[in-house]
Structure formats: structure tokens, C-alpha cells
Amino acid sequence: MCGISGVWPAEAAPLDSVRAVAEAMADTLRHRGPDDGGVWADAEAGIALGHRRLSILDLSPAGRQPMESASGRFVAAYNGEIYNHLDLRRRLEDEGRAPDWRGHSDTETLLAAVAAWGFEAALKECVGMFALALWDRKMRRLHLARDRMGEKPLYYGWVGRYFAFASELKALRLVPGFDNPVDRNVLALYMQFDCVPAPHSIHRDVFKLPPGTWLTISANDVAARRLPAPEAYWSVTGAACAGLKDPIGDETDAIAAVEAALKRAVAGQMIADVPLGAFLSGGIDSSMIVALMQEVSTRPIETFTIGFDEAGYDESPHAAAVAKHLGTAHHEMRVSAAEALAVIPRLPHLYDEPFADSSQIPTFLVATAARQRVTVALSGDGGDELFGGYNRYLWGRRIWRRIGWLPFPFRRALGRSIGAVPAATWNAVGRLVPRVALPGDKAHKLGVRLSMVRDGDDLYRSLVTDWPPGSVVRGDGRPASRLDEPRLVAGITGSEHRMMLWDMLTYLPDDILTKVDRAAMGISLETRAPFLDHRLIELAWRLPLSMKLRNGQSKWVLRQVLYRRVPAALIERPKAGFAIPIGPWLRGPLRDWAEALLAESRLRREGYFEPEPIRRLWQQHLSGKHDWTTRLWAVLMFQAWLDRHRAP
Numbered sequence: 001m002c003g004i005s006g007v008w009p010a011e012a013a014p015l016d017s018v019r020a021v022a023e024a025m026a027d028t029l030r031h032r033g034p035d036d037g038g039v040w041a042d043a044e045a046g047i048a049l050g051h052r053r054l055s056i057l058d059l060s061p062a063g064r065q066p067m068e069s070a071s072g073r074f075v076a077a078y079n080g081e082i083y084n085h086l087d088l089r090r091r092l093e094d095e096g097r098a099p100d101w102r103g104h105s106d107t108e109t110l111l112a113a114v115a116a117w118g119f120e121a122a123l124k125e126c127v128g129m130f131a132l133a134l135w136d137r138k139m140r141r142l143h144l145a146r147d148r149m150g151e152k153p154l155y156y157g158w159v160g161r162y163f164a165f166a167s168e169l170k171a172l173r174l175v176p177g178f179d180n181p182v183d184r185n186v187l188a189l190y191m192q193f194d195c196v197p198a199p200h201s202i203h204r205d206v207f208k209l210p211p212g213t214w215l216t217i218s219a220n221d222v223a224a225r226r227l228p229a230p231e232a233y234w235s236v237t238g239a240a241c242a243g244l245k246d247p248i249g250d251e252t253d254a255i256a257a258v259e260a261a262l263k264r265a266v267a268g269q270m271i272a273d274v275p276l277g278a279f280l281s282g283g284i285d286s287s288m289i290v291a292l293m294q295e296v297s298t299r300p301i302e303t304f305t306i307g308f309d310e311a312g313y314d315e316s317p318h319a320a321a322v323a324k325h326l327g328t329a330h331h332e333m334r335v336s337a338a339e340a341l342a343v344i345p346r347l348p349h350l351y352d353e354p355f356a357d358s359s360q361i362p363t364f365l366v367a368t369a370a371r372q373r374v375t376v377a378l379s380g381d382g383g384d385e386l387f388g389g390y391n392r393y394l395w396g397r398r399i400w401r402r403i404g405w406l407p408f409p410f411r412r413a414l415g416r417s418i419g420a421v422p423a424a425t426w427n428a429v430g431r432l433v434p435r436v437a438l439p440g441d442k443a444h445k446l447g448v449r450l451s452m453v454r455d456g457d458d459l460y461r462s463l464v465t466d467w468p469p470g471s472v473v474r475g476d477g478r479p480a481s482r483l484d485e486p487r488l489v490a491g492i493t494g495s496e497h498r499m500m501l502w503d504m505l506t507y508l509p510d511d512i513l514t515k516v517d518r519a520a521m522g523i524s525l526e527t528r529a530p531f532l533d534h535r536l537i538e539l540a541w542r543l544p545l546s547m548k549l550r551n552g553q554s555k556w557v558l559r560q561v562l563y564r565r566v567p568a569a570l571i572e573r574p575k576a577g578f579a580i581p582i583g584p585w586l587r588g589p590l591r592d593w594a595e596a597l598l599a600e601s602r603l604r605r606e607g608y609f610e611p612e613p614i615r616r617l618w619q620q621h622l623s624g625k626h627d628w629t630t631r632l633w634a635v636l637m638f639q640a641w642l643d644r645h646r647a648p
Contacts, residue, residue, distance in 0.1 A: 002065070003029025003521075004077040004154075005050040005166040006133055007175060008142065010222050015041055018048045021162070025171035026050030032079070032167060032521045040066035040075055045140050045219065049077040049133055054524055056081065056272050056376060062103025069111040070099030073138050078107045079167055080130025080152050081528070083268040085109035088125060092116055119143050123214060123233045127268065127533060131209070133165060142217050148234045149382070149532045150198065150211030150509030153517060156227075157206035163222045168518075169352040172206060173645070180204050187354075187608060187638070188478035191467040194356035194634050197481055197510040199230075202353040202641075211509050212236070234534060236504045237488050243541025244492065251557075254547055257539055259561045265533035266292040266378070274375040277302030279366055279527075280330070282318030284555055284562060284571055285380025285389070289530055291326055291565040293378060300329040304370040304377065306362060307334045310581050321570050333369040340365065340580055341589060347637065348644035350522045356466075356634040357511050358582045364519040371525040381512055382531030385503045386540040387555040388548035392463050393496045399459075411453060418443055422625055457486075460499050464507060466630050472613050482506050496545055504537075583629035587622055594618070594632070597639040606642065609635065 005025035007018055023039045030037070033052025041048040051065040066077045082088070085106035092098040092109075097116040102108060110132070113122035119134060129151035134143040144165060146154050156165035160177020172178065180203035190196045198208040209215060213230035221228060248254045266289060270276060278290050280303040293301045303323050307316030316332050323330035343361050351360065370377045384390050403411055426443040453462045461483055469478045482488060482505050489498045513529075520527045530536070543557060550556040562571065586594050596602075598618050603611040614635055617628040 002054055002079040003032030003052040003167040003171070004079050004131065004133055005029065005171045006048060006077060006142075006164065008045075008047040008163045008217075008222050010161050010163065010225060013046060015043050015046065015048075018046055021175060022048035022050035024174050025164070025166055026052050028171045028174055029167055031524055034524050036064060038064055038066055040068075040077075042075075042135065042137060045137075047135060047142065049075060049135060051077045054375070054526060056274055056526060063105035063107065065107055067105075067107050067111060069115050071115060073136065074111050074114055075135040075137065076107055076111055076132060078110060078130060078132040080128055080132070080147065081269075081526075082106040082110060082126045082128040082130065083271060083533075084125075084127040086271075088113055119145075120214065120231075120233055127535070129528070129532070131167060140219050143214060144209055144217075145214035145233075146209045146211055148212045148534045149236070149504070149513070149537075151513050151517065151529060151532060153514070154209045155201055155206055156209060156215070157201070157203075158225055158227075159206070163217065163225075169201065169203065169206070170349070172203075180206055182608070182642075184473060184475045184608070185477045185479050188469055188473040188476040189481055190354050190356075190638065191473055191634055192465050192469055192478070193481070193506070193510065194466050194630065195511045195514060196353050196355075197506060200479070236537065237501065239534070239538045240497070240501050240541045241491055243538055243543075244497070246542055247544050248542045248547075249544070251547065254543055254557055255560045258536075258543075258557050261533070261536045261539050262288065262530065262561065263292055263295075265530035265536050267296050268533070269378060269528040269530050270296060272376050275302070275373065276376040276378070277304060277370055277374040278378040279303075279370065279380070280305050280319045280323060280328070281315050281380075282320075282322045282570070283315070283380070284558060285383030285531065286319075287322045287326075287380075287566050287571060288383070288558060288562045289378050289380050290322070290328060291562065292530075294326050294328060295565075300327055302370075302374055303328040303330045304366055304373075305330075305332050306366045306369060307332055308340075308362075308580065309334075309336065313579055313581055318570070318573065322566055325566055325570060331369060331373065333365065335362075335365055337581075337585070337589065341585065344590075344593075344640075346522075348641040351514075351518045351637075351641075354634075354638040354641045355514065355518070356630070356637040357515050358629070358633050359579060360515050360519060361582075362580055363515055364522065367516075367520040367525050367527070368523055371520075371523045374525075376526045376528065377520070378528045378530060379516065380531065381516060381527075381529040382508065382537075383555070383558065385500055385508050386531055386537060387543075387558045388496065388500060388545075389554045390499075390503070392460070393499055393549060394552060394554060396459055396463070396495060396499060419626060424624065457495075457498070460495070460502055464502075466634055472609050472635075474607060474610060494545055496549060582633060583621070583627050586629065586632060587624070591622070594636055597636050597643075598632075602639075608638070608642075 007021050019039050019041045026037055029052045033054045035055040036053040039050045049066045066075050068075050088109050092112055099112050129147045131146050131152040131154035153167055159172055159175040162175050164172050164175045166172050183204040186200045196202050198210045212234045213232050215230045280286050280290050305316050305319035308314045340361055343364055453459045470476050489501050492498050516527050547557045600611045603609050620626040621628040
């Protein structure tokens with residue numbers, strides 16, 4: 001895994017100064033690539049590419065970047081892994097189009113594939129995760145591309161008189177003339193979704209390249225400060241539509257196909273020249289990945305989990321039981337509240353733009369534990385979206401059937417009534433419903449949703465909305481998000497499948513994958529997600545809903561594969577997520593920190609938020625009458641980010 005950067009001035013500039021900017025940008029990404037670094041510049045075009053390297057494949061100098069193709073026409077700065085690159089090499093050799101290989105890095109393979117087949121065709125042949133910049137010296141064009149699901153980040157846009165791109169925003173802030181202000185409209189999106197969704201960034205005139213797309217920019221574009229629209233080379237919507245038209249009807253065939261696809265994905269992602277392990281929570285997804293890794297490996301797989309002392313938040317015993325059954329070399333880090341709290345001051349720098357999924361803290365902690373022993377860790381990310389793992393898929397339609405017939409004013413009153421009952425009371429009632437984890441928090445969230453929902457599709461939007469548009473950001477001119485593009489789920493019947501597709505388009509890349517990338521790369525750990533192999537994704541969309549959700553249980557087909565390897569008794573328990581007790585901490589050890597950030601005078605002075613609703617929710621949360629953790633955490637993470645970056 002690596003960090004990439006580059007600058008291209010709109011006007012002629014001394015090449016040495018352009019190189020210096022690219023080098024300074026790359027240096028800010030040293031955490032993504034501590035092993036090596038380099039800069040390459042084109043004297044005629046005035047463009048410079050920077051790179052920081054975390055050596056995974058071909059640790060020799062033959063893997064250094066930026067890397068030139070054999071002909072010298074193409075130069076790549078590349079972040080990621082192409083898992084099938086050896087297969088691509090053999091194909092190039094069979095076609096007689098392979099160069100004289102200098103090493104065995106996937107970067108060299110990528111350059112050879114581009115030279116042989118063209119840029120877009122090469123992208124379509126790659127199985128992997130990546131963000132890359134490719135300079136075409138002959139055509140004087142820069143190509144940028146991002147992997148199909150958005151595992152690796154790529155920002156680009158205008159900074160001062162430069163077109164610039166980088167793996168993280170912190171590199172763009174080093175470009176001379178950076179004064180890109182906070183985009184208030186995008187801030188409204190952040191407050192709604194707890195993250196900044198692609199293609200937006202928190203800064204004006206800077207964007208994220210959407211997953212599965214590529215962009216080509218020419219010298220004329222740079223001179224005119226014109227950004228061409230990204231083009232898609234693959235889309236999850238296309239995969240969903242194609243899969244649903246070609247369903248697998250036989251359950252035995254479906255189980256066999258999923259098992260084979262998972263085995264292939266896991267085996268392909270275990271290729272590395274450095275120590276490799278896996279995160280293990282003891283849930284279905286991570287247990288599945290580890291079980292298949294252990295089958296492939298000739299020695300015990302290194303597995304990692306963290307444990308908390310707080311009741312209801314510790315899944316480490318479940319992970320330990322699965323690890324013992326599979327025979328892994330298991331490592332458990334016990335984390336105190338003080339150690340978890342100590343991560344919070346690091347978050348604004350680590351995440352680089354406002355990000356408010358509080359599971360960012362345990363994710364960083366488990367990544368830190370893994371990095372002590374390995375350089376690469378596989379995870380179970382993506383399993384929920386592919387196979388129907390989230391609770392909302394199970395009860396979303398069920399709830400709507402029961403309350404959808406009520407006129408909206410009655411539904412709103414019902415939601416407010418649910419929210420009026422203290423979380424502690426719901427928790428007490430929840431002891432009678434053992435399959436529901438943290439019932440008080442879930443009841444309050446449900447109450448908020450019911451007070452906003454007007455139709456079936458609106459139910460999903462409400463489930464992923466934190467602060468409703470227009471409720472708290474001053475000057476809120478909220479731009480359209482992908483949830484405002486119904487064409488993306490057009491033709492997808494069934495509310496559950498529509499929710500899964502929305503999640504794969506938005507929540508997965510913008511929240512989950514962002515969370516994992518920044519947490520892991522912040523301490524130079526590469527993470528890989530076998531569930532996100534696009535061939536497995538295409539297969540999963542061929543499965544009827546009944547093979548995902550059955551008898552009130554999620555991931556039916558995945559369970560059939562897993563239970564051949566791990567007893568059901570070790571897996572069956574309520575889905576809790578990867579959580580820590582932020583809500584109680586805001587009433588306790590974090591109270592003074594939060595109060596300073598939420599002070600009414602400060603909110604008014606900075607002018608981004610309406611203070612009244614924030615102060616009202618803060619007082620309700622402190623009193624224990626309502627759990628407003630997620631809304632308050634969104635405000636707090638923006639305020640802390642503002643402190644760290646002193647954004648204009």
C-alpha cells in the first residue's frame with residue numbers, strides 16, 4: 001500500500017519548484033508508505049508525480065515508484081494491489097506483448113498491460129484495489145483511476161494555480177496557494193451522513209474520484225481550469241441489474257458457487273512478500289475469511305482482536321473461541337477506556353476531513369495491534385452489504401408493513417413517543433429480547449426515523465440520515481447526493497435489495513472503507529477485503545433474496561458455507577457492530593472536552609452551525625433522557641477537525 005500525489009501548474013513554472021511541491025506532498029503521506037519515496041517530473045509538460053511506498057510485493061528497488069513503462073511512454077504513481085497480476089503477466093507473455101521484466105511488482109505489470117491493451121481495457125482486466133495516476137508522455141494526458149468499490153482514496157482538484165491530486169487531503173493542503181474554504185453545502189451532507197460522500201470533499205474545488213471510474217485531463221483542461229467528467233469502467237448498479245436477470249435457482253449450486261468464489265478471492269489476496277494476518281471479531285464475515293485463510297495456509301494464521309471491559313461492547317471471547325477452533329495464532333489486546341479516549345485527539349489528523357463513525361476508534365486500535373506483528377491484514381468488510389447482514393434489511397419491510405398505513409402525523413407522533421422513553425428503560429425491556437444488542441440506542445434511532453419517514457424508500461434514507469437537511473448548518477444549500485439519484489436503483493425490485501444496493505453505492509465506500517483505510521494506513525498497515533472481489537459481488541447479485549434472508553436470519557448462504565468450518569454455536573449471537581460506549585463517555589470523561597467544542601459562544605462565532613438545536617440535544621443527552629450520541633459526535637468531529645486544520 002502506498003500514497004500518491006502530483007501537481008500540474010496551469011501556467012509555466014520552474015520544474016524544480018514543481019518537483020519540490022510534489023515531494024513535499026508525498027512526504028505528508030509517509031505513514032502510507034514509510035519504506036521508500038520518489039518524485040518524477042516531465043520537463044516539457046511541467047507535471048510532477050510523487051510516491052510513498054509501503055513495500056508489499058517485490059521489496060527490491062525494481063518496485064520503486066513513480067515507475068516508467070518499458071518504452072518510457074507511461075509513468076505510474078500507484079497505490080494498491082492487483083491480485084491477479086501474475087495471471088496478467090502470463091497473458092501478456094502468451095500474446096507476445098510482455099516486456100523484459102525488471103522485477104515482479106504489480107506496478108510493472110499494470111504499465112505493461114496499459115501499453116498493450118490501453119488504459120480502460122487494462123483497468124477492466126485488473127482484480128484488485130487501487131488508486132493510480134498514469135502520465136502519458138506521448139499524448140500529454142494524465143489518467144486518474146480508482147478501484148471498483150472505492151477501497152483506496154483519491155482526491156483531485158484545483159489548489160491555487162495548480163491542478164493537484166493525492167491519496168489524502170493533507171497533501172493537497174501543502175500546495176502553494178491553498179485557501180480552499182469549507183464548502184458549507186458539503187458540510188450539510190456530512191452532517192446528514194456522518195461522512196463526506198463522493199464525489200465531494202469538505203473543501204471547495206476539491207473532489208473525490210468516485211469508485212469504479214477514471215478521469216483523463218489534458219494540458220488544455222488544466223490551462224482552462226476545466227475538469228472533465230469521470231467515466232465508469234464498472235458499476236455495482238450494472239452488476240446488480242445483470243445478476244438479478246440471471247438468478248441461480250438451485251441452492252446447492254449457489255452454495256458451491258459462493259464457496260468457490262470466496263476461496264479464490266481469499267487465496268488471491270494472501271499473496272505478499274511480508275507478514276500477513278487477519279482481523280477476527282468472531283462474527284460471520286471475519287470468521288469466514290479466517291477459516292478460508294487457514295485452509296490455504298501451511299501455518300497458523302495470525303489473527304487479531306481487541307477487548308473492552310465495558311459490558312455489551314466486548315466481543316473478544318467470541319473471537320477467541322473461533323480462533324481456538326480454527327487453530328490460529330490469536331492475539332487479543334485489552335483496551336481500557338483511557339487508551340480508547342487517547343485516540344480521539346488523533347482523529348482529525350488521521351481522517352483528514354470530518355468523519356463521524358465512532359467505530360473509527362476501535363478500528364484504529366485493532367489495526368495498531370495487528371501492525372505490531374504483520375504488514376497486511378485481511379478483513380470481512382463487505383459481507384453485510386453483499387449477503388444482507390444489516391438489521392435494517394430484516395426489519396425494514398416488516399416495520400413499514402405495520403406502520404406504513406398510518407397517516408404521517410400519527411407515525412410522527414409514534415416516533416416521538418418512542419424517543420421520549422429513556423434509553424435505560426428500553427435497555428431494561430431489551431433484556432427480554434436477547435437477540436437485540438443495545439436496545440435503548442436502537443429504540444431511540446427508530447423513534448427519530450419514524451418521525452421523518454413518509455414512504456417505503458424514504459425509510460432507507462431516514463435510516464442513514466443523522467441530522468436532517470436544513471436542520472443545523474447555516475446557509476445549507478445541500479447538493480444532491482447519490483441517494484437523490486433514483487436511476488441508480490431503477491429496476492431493482494424489493495426494498496431489501498434496494499437497501500443493499502444503496503449501501504454498496506454510499507455507506508460502504510464513503511464510511512466503512514474510508515474508516516478502515518485511514519485507520520490502518522495511519523500506522524502503515526495494508527488491509528484487504530476479499531468480499532469486495534468484483535467477481536464475488538457479481539455472483540452475490542445472482543442470488544435470490546431468499547438465499548440471503550430466511551426465517552428472520554441474515555446471510556443464509558454464507559452461513560451454509562461457514563458452518564462447514566465453524567460450529568453455529570460459536571457464531572450465533574445478536575449483531576452488535578464494532579462499537580464503544582461513546583454516549584456514556586460524553587456524560588463522563590469526555591464531558592469537558594465536548595462542552596468546550598459545543599459552547600454556544602463558539603458555535604455562534606464560527607458561524608457554521610445553528611447553536612440552538614445542538615445545545616438542546618446536548619442537554620437532553622447529558623440528562624440521560626435521550627441518546628443523541630451519533631448527532632453530537634458528528635458536530636464534535638467537525639469542531640475538532642476545524643481546530644486541527646484551522647480551515648478558512
